[in-house]
Amino acid sequence: xxxxxxxxxxxxxxxxxxxxxxxxxxxxxxxxxxxxxxxxxxxxxxxxxxxxxxxxxxxxxxxxxxxxxxxxxxxxxxxxxxxxxxxxxxxxxxxxxxxxxxxxxxxxxxxxxxxxxxxxxxxxxxxxxxxxxxxxxxxxxxxxxxxxxxxxxxxxxxxxxxxxxxxxxxxxxxxxxxxxxxxxxxxxxxxxxxxxxxxxxxxxxxxxxxxxxxxxxxxxxxxxxxxxxxxxxxxxxxxxxxxxxxxxxxxxxxxxxxxxxxxxxxxxxxxxxx
Ligand SMILES: Cc1ncc(COP(=O)(O)O)c(C=O)c1O
Numbered sequence: 372x373x374x375x376x377x378x379x380x381x382x383x384x385x386x387x388x389x390x391x392x393x394x395x396x397x398x399x400x401x402x403x404x405x406x407x408x409x410x411x412x413x414x415x416x417x418x419x420x421x422x423x424x425x426x427x428x429x430x431x432x433x434x435x436x437x438x439x440x441x442x443x444x445x446x447x448x449x450x451x452x453x454x455x456x457x458x459x460x461x462x463x464x465x466x467x468x469x470x471x472x473x474x475x476x477x478x479x480x481x482x483x484x485x486x487x488x489x490x491x492x493x494x495x496x497x498x499x500x501x502x503x504x505x506x507x508x509x510x511x512x513x514x515x516x517x518x519x520x521x522x523x524x525x526x527x528x529x530x531x532x533x534x535x536x537x538x539x540x541x542x543x544x545x546x547x548x549x550x551x552x553x554x555x556x557x558x559x560x561x562x563x564x565x566x567x568x569x570x571x572x573x574x575x576x577x578x579x580x581x582x583x584x585x586x587x588x589x590x591x592x593x594x595x596x597x598x599x600x601x602x603x604x605x606x607x608x609x610x611x612x613x614x615x616x617x618x619x620x621x622x623x624x625x626x627x628x629x630x631x632x633x634x635x636x637x638x639x640x641x642x643x644x645x
Contacts, residue, residue: 373463374397374398374403375401376520378401380401380403381403382427382429384403385420385424385430386431387409389410389440390432390437391465395407398430403429406428410440413441414442415434415442417448420452429460430463431463433449433462434465434467435464435466435478435480436577438467438577438579439603439615441577441580442574443472443477444478445477446478446479447476449478449480453483453487456489458489461490462490462491466494467494467495467498467577469494470498470499470550470551471576471577473551477576481511488516489513491510496533496537498578500537501540502533502537505532507534507536553620556621558575558580560621561580561616561618568635568640570582570583571583578618579616580615583612583613584631588606588610588613589604591604591614594630594634595627602614602616602617
């Protein structure tokens with residue numbers, strides 16, 4: 372909807388080079404040009420993104436936490452960036468994994484809206500709320516931005532059933548707290564093992580980890596799949612040695628660690644009794 376409202380052939384849209392692939396897709400569908408700025412250590416390079424903005428730029432995408440790296444941009448860095456973004460640019464802050472974040476430096480982006488009419492904050496019920504099949508989320512922005520979006524919005528684009536489910540989910544905040552805590556525990560447990568095994572990973576703030584296995588991602592993916600564990604190979608994400616794994620229940624996390632250990636033992640990079 373944002374791309375349809377703001378982009379057309381001849382315009383440009385700035386995004387990280389390795390981020391949620393849908394941004395590039397929707398930009399291309401509108402015939403506009405994606406301008407990709409390399410991540411710096413897995414984090415959005417906001418300085419580089421500022422430099423990439425031209426008079427043709429209409430939309431900048433900031434995925435926070437970033438999919439697939441799981442990294443965040445801090446509130447200070449985001450405020451500094453917004454202070455310097457030219458007025459003709461809409462900044463989309465995609466906070467699909469917002470509810471998982473516990474880091475105190477994470478921005479309170481809704482408060483930034485008060486003095487930045489050119490941002491729109493996106494959230495979803497697909498992640499921590501577990502309602503992906505209902506296809507419901509929300510965006511918060513200046514009334515002028517919402518008016519632009521309403522021009523291209525399909526009528527009745529969110530079903531009444533989905534709205535009912537979302538309201539019920541919002542009322543169940545103890546479930547959200549439970550999931551956030553379980554996620555933190557899962558991240559801790561998995562990253563402790565990764566440290567023990569000497570594997571690199573990006574600092575994760577969402578409900579997934581991007582792990583440098585040291586081996587071709589396709590091979591690791593296959594080996595885990597044969598043990599009944601599905602992860603995302605980094606090959607298609609431009610991380611040829613990484614796998615992205617979602618944090619699951621305690622049992623699922625243990626099963627993942629066991630399967631990865633089996634693979635690494637066969638490769639001889641960890642001892643057979645690890
Ligand atoms: C960063 C990011 N934004 C948005 C989405 C999609 O959310 P929705 O199901 O609300 O379309 C995803 C899902 O993978 C995502 O990773």
